[in-house]
Amino acid sequence: MDTGITDIRADVCHAYQLLKKGGLKDENIIVFMYDDIANNEENPRPGVIINSPHGGDVYKGVPKDYTGEDVTVGNFFAAILGNKSALTGGSGKVLDSGPNDHIFIYYADHGGPGVLGMPTSPYLYADDLIDVLKKKHASGTYKSLVFYLEACESGSIFEGLLPEGLNIYATTASNAEESSWGTYCPGDYPSPPPEYETCLGDLYSVAWMEDSRTFFCRPIDIMLLHFQVKSRTSNGNSPYGSHVMQYGDVPLSKDMLFMYMGTNPANDNFSFVDRNAIIPPVKAVNQRDADLVHFWDKYRKAPEGSMRKIEAEKQVMEAMSHRMHVDNSMKLIAKLLFGINKGTEVLTAVRPAGQPLVDDWNCLKTLVRTFETYCGSLSQYGMKHMRSVANMCNAGIGKDQMNEAASQACVTFPTSPWSSLQKGFSA
Structure with missing residues (x-):
């Protein structure tokens, strides 16, 4: 598989x-x-x-x-x-x-x-x-x-x-x-x-x-x-x-x-x-980071001024821009939901070994879908934020609260190749 x-x-x-x-x-x-x-x-x-x-x-x-x-x-x-x-x-x-x-x-x-x-x-x-x-x-x-x-x-x-x-x-x-x-x-x-x-x-x-x-x-x-x-x-x-x-x-x-x-x-x-x-x-x-390794090595090897080098540079920039967008959007949403100080704490909390990631899996899928509706696809890179979203569910955040926070955090919908318009929704 x-x-x-x-x-x-x-x-x-x-x-x-x-x-x-x-x-x-x-x-x-x-x-x-x-x-x-x-x-x-x-x-x-x-x-x-x-x-x-x-x-x-x-x-x-x-x-x-x-x-x-x-x-x-x-x-x-x-x-x-x-x-x-x-x-x-x-x-x-x-x-x-x-x-x-x-x-x-x-x-x-x-x-x-x-x-x-x-x-x-x-x-x-x-x-x-x-x-x-x-x-x-x-x-x-x-x-x-x-x-x-x-x-x-x-x-x-x-x-x-x-x-x-x-x-x-x-x-x-x-x-x-x-x-x-x-x-x-x-x-x-x-x-x-x-x-x-x-x-x-x-x-x-x-x-x-x-x-x-x-x-x-x-x-x-x-x-x-x-x-x-x-x-x-x-x-x-x-x-x-x-x-x-x-x-x-x-x-x-x-x-x-x-x-x-x-x-x-x-x-x-x-x-x-x-x-x-x-x-x-x-x-x-x-x-x-395997995709970045590929794009960077492609850029490094391509002849100066070639279309291949221009394409590789664009791929690197788009990938980095997407990563920054996902990271910053998730941080801002957490601050809107929990406050400036507690927001970071919620994002990074890890449950003790032996406990599942989240108590309500439907909540996790719903909040992921809500995030992507406003902020675009998480993509393979953004999967790392699943724990942050799970922590929001475990803290009692529901769809309506996520709706409000995500709409404020992401005032424009991304249209890059990483947008969920092209990638689809993760949940």
């Missing part, structure tokens, strides 16, 4: 190749992928996607079950529940699983507190995902389910929400409060080939895929992979790393890896060595 920029698409394609090498058949793999990178004019290798500096093409042969406008929350949920009648477009493939089946779900996208990105509107909210997983369990159509999640603040999707007893083990790229990180980015070591102007992968995703590929044999359990990935994603506890988390039925991590990802017979006699598959990157890029 993917809906982000180049690195995330490459992660998903790589995951497919990994499962295929593990012996899984296409009929048992469902791929959601926006699919606008391989043949994009910005791709330096047309028709090819790579996920590491010296890696091969991970795009070849990937099924296009759900692409473009068919990558929606509704179709994703319908596929999980095996509900073909609820699909709108796509291949029609769903999880037609039974009570003895083991399910593996990998989701990669941009995210924010309590929310995951989609290329279409609306975004995916944590409470809705948990409801679907509970319905899947109630249907008795799986034995166990493992969920790998790559996104900023991805721990918030399960924190205080995913109960034990559903036979679901979830692991996330970060905790509920921090970013996840892109890797193999311009300026990093290892860096992408010189013709690339974007990150090639995400730190957590690359870690679990490269390490599982190395340890792809029957004696390895999920917990062993978890510790390897946790160590690598923390990046030596540097500022360029995040905390890999576990939620739900953690004892399922004792299950063998091959039960979910298949096994490579060539590795049947492989002896485990406790070290990472490759040298960890010296640094990484905050996943939320």
Whole structure:
């Protein structure tokens, strides 16, 4: 499942190749992928996607079950529940699983507190995902389910929400409060080939895929992979790393890896060595800034006076302007609602570990929609403010109060490419 920029698409394609090498058949793999990178004019290798500096093409042969406008929350949920009648477009493939089946779900996208990105509107909210997983369990159509999640603040999707007893083990790229990180980015070591102007992968995703590929044999359990990935994603506890988390039925991590990802017979006699598959990157890029890295590297490399340089400079300026608009609008709304001093406190408050982001998820969605009605799209960058909006709900703010504050904070509606007129509404 993917809906982000180049690195995330490459992660998903790589995951497919990994499962295929593990012996899984296409009929048992469902791929959601926006699919606008391989043949994009910005791709330096047309028709090819790579996920590491010296890696091969991970795009070849990937099924296009759900692409473009068919990558929606509704179709994703319908596929999980095996509900073909609820699909709108796509291949029609769903999880037609039974009570003895083991399910593996990998989701990669941009995210924010309590929310995951989609290329279409609306975004995916944590409470809705948990409801679907509970319905899947109630249907008795799986034995166990493992969920790998790559996104900023991805721990918030399960924190205080995913109960034990559903036979679901979830692991996330970060905790509920921090970013996840892109890797193999311009300026990093290892860096992408010189013709690339974007990150090639995400730190957590690359870690679990490269390490599982190395340890792809029957004696390895999920917990062993978890510790390897946790160590690598923390990046030596540097500022360029995040905390890999576990939620739900953690004892399922004792299950063998091959039960979910298949096994490579060539590795049947492989002896485990406790070290990472490759040298960890010296640094990484905050996943939320991956678009800026792309625009800036594009600008840096473009010839002086060229249309490409002018276009790249415009993209950088528009992205920065949008970020400033979202940040300043949210700060002003908080001050209007709570006062100058308490406003900042409300925006930055974090609930204790184990508590969900918000008590009333409908309130969160309503206030997000109200904000975007007056102030434009939050976009992937603005997802970080979901916690601020959740805190407003937890403090008792309702739609009418948000209406008044947002209308005062945003007296003109933005019309840039980041406007919700083009991006749609997040909720």
